[in-house]
Amino acid sequence: MKDTLVNVENLTRIFDVSKPWLNRVIEREEKKLLLAVNGVSLEIRRGETFALVGESGSGKSTIAKMIVGLLSASQGKIDFDGIDLSQPGGAEMRALRQRYQMIFQDPFASLNPRWRVNKIIAEPLRKFDMESSESARHKRVEELLELVGMSAKDGVKFPHEFSGGQRQRIAIARALSSNPEFIVCDEPTSALDVSVQAQILNLMRDLQDELGLTYLFISHDLSIVRHMANRIGVLYLGRLVEVADGKELFRNPRHPYTKMLLNAIPDLDMTGREVARPDGEIPNPINPPSGCTFHPRCPIATEYCKREIPSARNSEAGSVACFEATGD
Amino acid sequence: MSDTLLGVKDLVVEFSTRRGILTAVDKVSFDLERGEVLGLVGESGAGKSITGSAIVGLIDPPGRIAAGTVHLAGQRIDNLPSEKMRRIRGDKIGMVFQDPLTSLNPLYTVAKQLVQTILTHKDISKKQARDRAIELLDKVGIPAADLRIDDYPHQFSGGMRQRVVIALALCADPELIIADEPTTALDVSVQSQIVGVLKKMCSEHGASVILITHDMGVIAEAADRVAVLYSGRMAEIGPVRDVIKHPQHPYTKGLMGSIPTITQEGDRLTQIPGSMPRLTDRPPGCAFAPRCEMAMDVCRQNHPEEKDVGTARVACHLMRKEGAVA
Numbered sequence: 042m043k044d045t046l047v048n049v050e051n052l053t054r055i056f057d058v059s060k061p062w063l064n065r066v067i068e069r070e071e072k073k074l075l076l077a078v079n080g081v082s083l084e085i086r087r088g089e090t091f092a093l094v095g096e097s098g099s100g101k102s103t104i105a106k107m108i109v110g111l112l113s114a115s116q117g118k119i120d121f122d123g124i125d126l127s128q129p130g131g132a133e134m135r136a137l138r139q140r141y142q143m144i145f146q147d148p149f150a151s152l153n154p155r156w157r158v159n160k161i162i163a164e165p166l167r168k169f170d171m172e173s174s175e176s177a178r179h180k181r182v183e184e185l186l187e188l189v190g191m192s193a194k195d196g197v198k199f200p201h202e203f204s205g206g207q208r209q210r211i212a213i214a215r216a217l218s219s220n221p222e223f224i225v226c227d228e229p230t231s232a233l234d235v236s237v238q239a240q241i242l243n244l245m246r247d248l249q250d251e252l253g254l255t256y257l258f259i260s261h262d263l264s265i266v267r268h269m270a271n272r273i274g275v276l277y278l279g280r281l282v283e284v285a286d287g288k289e290l291f292r293n294p295r296h297p298y299t300k301m302l303l304n305a306i307p308d309l310d311m312t313g314r315e316v317a318r319p320d321g322e323i324p325n326p327i328n329p330p331s332g333c334t335f336h337p338r339c340p341i342a343t344e345y346c347k348r349e350i351p352s353a354r355n356s357e358a359g360s361v362a363c364f365e366a367t368g369d
Numbered sequence: 370m371s372d373t374l375l376g377v378k379d380l381v382v383e384f385s386t387r388r389g390i391l392t393a394v395d396k397v398s399f400d401l402e403r404g405e406v407l408g409l410v411g412e413s414g415a416g417k418s419i420t421g422s423a424i425v426g427l428i429d430p431p432g433r434i435a436a437g438t439v440h441l442a443g444q445r446i447d448n449l450p451s452e453k454m455r456r457i458r459g460d461k462i463g464m465v466f467q468d469p470l471t472s473l474n475p476l477y478t479v480a481k482q483l484v485q486t487i488l489t490h491k492d493i494s495k496k497q498a499r500d501r502a503i504e505l506l507d508k509v510g511i512p513a514a515d516l517r518i519d520d521y522p523h524q525f526s527g528g529m530r531q532r533v534v535i536a537l538a539l540c541a542d543p544e545l546i547i548a549d550e551p552t553t554a555l556d557v558s559v560q561s562q563i564v565g566v567l568k569k570m571c572s573e574h575g576a577s578v579i580l581i582t583h584d585m586g587v588i589a590e591a592a593d594r595v596a597v598l599y600s601g602r603m604a605e606i607g608p609v610r611d612v613i614k615h616p617q618h619p620y621t622k623g624l625m626g627s628i629p630t631i632t633q634e635g636d637r638l639t640q641i642p643g644s645m646p647r648l649t650d651r652p653p654g655c656a657f658a659p660r661c662e663m664a665m666d667v668c669r670q671n672h673p674e675e676k677d678v679g680t681a682r683v684a685c686h687l688m689r690k691e692g693a694v695a
Contacts, residue, residue, distance in 0.1 A: 234645075239627030242638060261557060262557070267631050268638065307561070309630050319561065322529075
């Protein structure tokens with residue numbers, strides 16, 4: 042089954058982080074550019090959960106925002122169900138926009154504190170003219186609240202009356218209200234406590250089975266990703282270094298950075314597995330290292346890696362961007 | 370046990386608010402041996418940080434220690450006047466906080482902050498203090514410590530800053546270090562480096578550590594014993610291995626099941642229904658009873674006493690005197 046829903050090709054985003062024009066002239070400085078996402082290509086298949094992992098500054102959230110259209114891409118192309126998202130305007134875009142939604146990290150910031158929950162969840166319904174009458178909308182909101190495990194009566198309350206986990210449920214209900222096929226989840230549980238996190242992750246999986254959703258799941262936590270994702274993409278400094286099936290990635294990581302991340306996971310099963318401490322830190326993206334950006338931290342880097350940038354090599358198991366990686 | 374460094378007994382911390390008195394920490398007791406790392410885990414609002422602050426006497430009004438005692442190396446420290454307590458905090462207790470940027474002064478170089486701290490506590494020359502500061506920075510793993518010591522905090526990355534904070538906490542050779550979520554603000558790969566540094570430094574200096582965190586992974590790696598707090602009360606305390614592999618308290622069981630691990634197969638995580646009660650409406654009896662699948666009538670009426678179960682101490686009505694109920 043290879044039914045691509047979202048196809049991203051050579052996606053690049055450059056941020057201008059220079060000082061204001063006058064300062065640059067006086068201090069004789071060049072423009073400073075930050076390459077947040079650098080030539081990322083990936084495809085997300087219908088019905089799967091594709092996860093992006095990486096440390097802070099690796100470009101995870103920037104990719105998510107570009108896919109939902111909150112940021113424009115500097116270069117590259119995003120296709121949704123075969124339609125190039127940069128092309129359509131007006132009514133066609135509105136119809137398309139209805140089909141993908143986003144869940145944000147912080148449920149305290151993503152809900153309007155002055156609106157009642159009913160109004161928050163009904164907003165996409167109103168925007169997309171989905172239900173004809175007020176009473177039909179009201180009924181739909183009640184259904185959605187029950188779908189995410191809350192009471193229909195909770196609709197008249199304000200967001201501050203709920204705990205973090207319940208607010209994230211409200212955010213999920215809002216994302217589901219326009220009947221989307223594709224949901225981008227940007228660290229949906231990192232602001233929550235573990236016991237609540239398990240509830241939300243279980244809910245998301247149940248909804249996926251029930252409604253046939255496709256997820257782009259963004260996280261920095263490999264064990265959550267292992268639990269949620271069918272396929273995983275590992276980001277390092279804006280580049281996709283490895284893409285593989287979930288199980289395969291954990292059984293047989295090929296890129297040295299993936300290996301390093303896996304070794305750093307704490308040993309919760311108490312198997313006595315040696316936890317290797319990684320060396321170094323993610324470099325400053327304004328001044329990335331030459332060649333393969335991972336070479337200063339890489340145990341198997343050669344002189345060649347310092348000069349040349351590896352491109353992704355595809356194989357059956359996935360793709361990996363490394364000269365030295367074995368296991369194809 | 371003669372080698373007990375810290376003894377906390379029946380500690381109660383209360384906050385008076387407009388809506389009445391909040392009991393943030395309710396009769397928490399534990400001992401800490403010399404050289405031991407004790408983990409304090411719990412969800413937000415479980416009282417982990419308040420327990421840490423109460424030990425060092427940093428509870429600000431309207432909060433207060435309402436009952437209980439804290440002994441450090443045989444000396445009672447919870448009722449000392451603030452000036453005396455300040456000396457003890459400086460000499461015997463080091464603290465590492467979550468956000469390294471807020472625990473360093475951005476206007477002073479790292480050298481100035483370290484040297485000043487060392488000179489306050491040790492009777493040595495400025496030159497010796499500086500040498501010692503460089504040695505400490507080197508030990509916590511800052512490359513080219515003799516050059517970087519003259520940098521300002523903003524010139525360090527997050528992980529490096531947290532190393533500086535650890536060095537700062539070790540300046541006065543404290544006997545006890547309280548680390549409050551030391552790795553929460555850091556990336557995964559850096560997080561495990563910091564846990565390693567903290568553990569190494571403390572064993573080299575022979576300091577005991579109270580490691581406060583919500584992350585069981587950090588506990589599994591660093592701690593010798595772990596105390597699980599729930600709604601301001603102790604749910605379970607015991608050796609890390611036993612608590613993680615064979616949790617006794619239903620809350621600990623649920624908590625361990627809800628953490629996804631990389632070796633675990635299967636579709637669903639165990640989930641604990643509901644969320645932790647607010648401190649204002651903590652139920653009578655066991656605080657966990659409304660979320661507990663195995664709750665009995667007695668759980669809803671009486672608060673369970675702590676009982677010894679194997680190597681652990683558990684506060685649950687399910688526990689009989691001999692062993693656990695499966």
